[in-house]
Amino acid sequence: MAQIIRVTLAELTEKTGIEYRGPLLELTGLNTLQNAQEGEVSFLENKKYINDLKSTKASAVFVTPEMADIVPDGVIALVDEEPYLKLALASKLFALSIIDEDAAVAKIGEGTIVAEGANIAKGAVIGKGCQILSGVSIGPDTLIGDNTIIYANAVIYHGCHIGSDCIIHAGVVIGSDGFGFATTKMGTHVKIYQNGNVVIEDDVEIGANTTIDRAAFGTTLIKQGVRIDNLVQIGHNCIIGEYSVIVAQVGIAGSTELGRNVVMGGQSAVAGHIKIAPFTTFAARSGITNNVKESHKVYGGAPIMEIRTWLKLQGKLARLVK
């Protein structure tokens, strides 16, 4: 992502209504405790991540009063009863422009065909031998490799990367905002601006009207050789392993990781923050709510069980009503 946004700690504390007196810092973004680097701000609300707090490299962290003492030396504690809400308020300061007038003119590689009515924003860089059909929208600072085909009316938001030899079908949306917000005590919602991006590696095919959300921070990653069917939803910060096969109407919630060659049958779904071992297969309409640690197994049902068990259960249920 070519856009770089800098925010001073003073602006951040003013915007989030937190009292702070201390060193003046320049901040470059938000991130998880685990992934944050110097210059980044993080947060802790769920005690489950307390060890991540102890080892974080973030420069500042939103925490509750009871956690303030655990913040490591050298990390600034931004103390508030509602750290996640403060993070949401802070996220707006780092929001990327969706129109980037300062970017350079788009670069289009040799042999690439851009149909009339396609819209390529400033700052985009497109490789050689691509076909970009009518009505396609490519956002600012988006990079596309060589020999990639993007069918009519697909939309790639700002700052995303698409590899070479990909096929993106009509109506696909890549890089729309992840579904992130903090809810206040009054029940209203404060948007967490999604300042990450989507990276799609080489040789990926994505079916019509599928949606892949950009990361809140960091990257939603679709690895090499993945095949995604139509009307699939992939949430923010997911990682889809190499050569995985995602059949139509599957839903994958945020921050879930699939190993390589995972197969998800039609209309199946995975909850958020789940890890699936490589070479796992899920039957159509499976519902996965726990990690799968062992490779090369086949599952069905919701919640999932091994496919033989699930078939046995269907037999038992059929006998119940005979």
Add this chain to the structure above:
Amino acid sequence: MAQIIRVTLAELTEKTGIEYRGPLLELTGLNTLQNAQEGEVSFLENKKYINDLKSTKASAVFVTPEMADIVPDGVIALVDEEPYLKLALASKLFALSIIDEDAAVAKIGEGTIVAEGANIAKGAVIGKGCQILSGVSIGPDTLIGDNTIIYANAVIYHGCHIGSDCIIHAGVVIGSDGFGFATTKMGTHVKIYQNGNVVIEDDVEIGANTTIDRAAFGTTLIKQGVRIDNLVQIGHNCIIGEYSVIVAQVGIAGSTELGRNVVMGGQSAVAGHIKIAPFTTFAARSGITNNVKESHKVYGGAPIMEIRTWLKLQGKLARLVK
């Protein structure tokens, strides 16, 4: 909606093949028995709504011969064996133009950016400070508030209203026709033209490729502060309460009403004509087929049960196959 369509009762009876001799009336639309006003035509086919017939303010009503005597004084009975089919035939007479050449030039507020390749029809009125990206289509007589962002290739049909501070993601379709038709005895279908609209209040975010259908008559209403994820389907005449959260791939069938702060997990679905109490939460893939009257409860399963009961049932089923 700026378009006003007037049809005489003579045209209506001719078009629907109903014999009628009586006063000459000018009709302004179709509506339910309950909501119809003077000048509107309604229908009764399902006896369940017989009390609505007794108190209707409609000027004329399609009814079966056996219901003809119950039509109140002053309301014209349009008698036919298939009232719903006649309504379908009549609906075409009130169909709104999807291209309105007579409308005034669109008004675009101060500071609003309309990207090249966006299409704004005559009669549209857009507020201040909006960002309308490439390929967006805004239909005739559609109104949009201030500071709303509409991402590439979203489509807003004619006559819809979008509030201020909304974010509409790429590929969203607002105001497409509800799924309405009458089926003849031969098994063919006659379209019920969807002459209502969609109203979206302020501070609503709608995820990529979500679809929200216009009302058959009246309005499909998304209230203030609602958050809708990607690939969600909201049927005609639904009302979604304030600050409700609708996760990806949810389906809500026609005429269903959600109270405020209802949460619907991913891939869950509600049948048509259902009412859900405020502050109700449904787990992913819940299937709701009955009204929920008590607030602040959590449900799962299809058909739904309280979440603890559902978890208990899963335990029992797991033991069945051990």
Add this chain to the structure above:
Amino acid sequence: MAQIIRVTLAELTEKTGIEYRGPLLELTGLNTLQNAQEGEVSFLENKKYINDLKSTKASAVFVTPEMADIVPDGVIALVDEEPYLKLALASKLFALSIIDEDAAVAKIGEGTIVAEGANIAKGAVIGKGCQILSGVSIGPDTLIGDNTIIYANAVIYHGCHIGSDCIIHAGVVIGSDGFGFATTKMGTHVKIYQNGNVVIEDDVEIGANTTIDRAAFGTTLIKQGVRIDNLVQIGHNCIIGEYSVIVAQVGIAGSTELGRNVVMGGQSAVAGHIKIAPFTTFAARSGITNNVKESHKVYGGAPIMEIRTWLKLQGKLARLVK
């Protein structure tokens, strides 16, 4: 489809790495054993279709060594351990151009309105009295009948046919590639180019953001009078019978055939290669994995059972946790 592609058998065997010495043939396409005509190439990998091999009219067939002797006289056996993978490699030779610069200028019938910003490719033929709204993309060599309405940003790929009196809502994608590939022993995928098309007969309405995939070979067929709701997925080579009703978010996997007047409730799904008898009704979220042979029945559940049985089962399960 106006595009005709000819490949010599020599090119085909070179591309797929198969040793062959024999007569020089010119090939016109790929097809199933059952539907192949003279000049076409087919394959057999699943022994279930061995009788189709015996009666095929294909000119050449990819087969495993153990099947080579069963190939009928006059049909050329292209022998390989992985016939399906070879078919995938061969399919690229027959891929249709998605941009057809050689085609004639598009023909637009009398009274048809094409909005500014719609893109109609060379070789397309559109009938009389149609309305084509902004951002619509109509591919090369696509045919559209009379009085059809295509709403904003819908996409019809190359070589598809749409009948008269159809209504195609915004964001619909017709003719995108079916989800077809062969997987190598290494777990990588080789695309099967989808060289067939989609044919939609007269009086069909298709809801917003629905996707209908083109056939691998031959045609995906939506018959007269069908009603399809929003966000539905219809796989390659499906046949949807006359006047069938497909409610929102339904998924129909490849090569499945529905008889006339089949009703599929919301979020229901059918596996691939299934046949459903006419006048069958499926409740919402049914999951169909076997053929339905008897007409006029109603089913629910996944896997499906008669609706009364399914309701009885729900009652039993509810009692389990009381």
